[in-house]
């Protein structure tokens with residue numbers, strides 16, 4: 105299977121974005137992991153670990169008697185996630201460079217497979233889930249957290265918000281990513297031969313000083329090289345330096361709210 109592109113090409117820009125995004129969405133992922141029954145002592149496989157944010161959430165829950173293995177294909181992300189874990193004194197989390205579509209070199213058995221915002225980038229997410237689930241002990245947990253980028257990004261349905269959303273959704277389409285992976289999780293679990301999952305959906309929302317427009321502008325920053333390459337938008341059109349302020353001005357003018365990525369959790373046991 106040919107390797108698909110990722111939305112971001114500059115890893116440092118992407119690391120910064122993922123860390124900022126994590127502050128917004130980590131509480132949601134923590135709730136999903138807890139609802140799913142992740143618990144102390146479990147050995148966890150984190151698919152598409154990126155900057156290591158989900159792995160760190162999982163390690164908080166499983167504690168010192170458990171452990172987490174993150175698999176990520178970008179070597180810079182792997183190094184940086186490993187460095188952060190070391191700085192935090194976490195000895196029971198490790199990050200391996202690898203492709204979650206093959207999971208080559210990932211051995212041993214796990215009690216849980218988790219992942220956030222990764223299935224949307226895969227050619228055959230059901231095949232990946234099936235392969236990952238085959239590494240679980242009987243009774244093991246599969247718990248995924250994916251977005252619906254088709255949902256509202258702001259209550260202000262104004263020109264800059266509409267334009268930004270259409271640019272990003274087009275960039276995702278050009279790399280064959282699924283911008284509505286969240287609602288597709290149910291069908292994907294079934295296609296993977298898993299039991300029908302329990303599901304939950306949540307988004308962070310805020311107005312005024314809590315209107316997190318910078319998060320959406322950061323997606324454009326990460327996707328900018330891709331958008332230019334595919335002729336979706338030029339840097340002059342996007343004007344990254346003023347994008348957050350313009351998005352905020354439109355929200356504030358309507359006393360509106362910004363809606364963070366609408367995230368679907370889905371979990372089941374094998």
Ligand SMILES: C[S@@+](CC[C@H](N)C(=O)[O-])C[C@H]1O[C@@H](n2cnc3c(N)ncnc32)[C@H](O)[C@@H]1O
Nearest residue numbers: 152153154157176177178203204220221222225
């Ligand atoms: C949006 S980031 C999410 C990172 C992390 N799960 C989080 O929520 O912070 C998606 C990550 O999946 C990785 N990825 C995409 N396709 C992959 C593949 N086939 N194998 C391994 N990692 C992959 C990307 O490199 C990127 O770091």
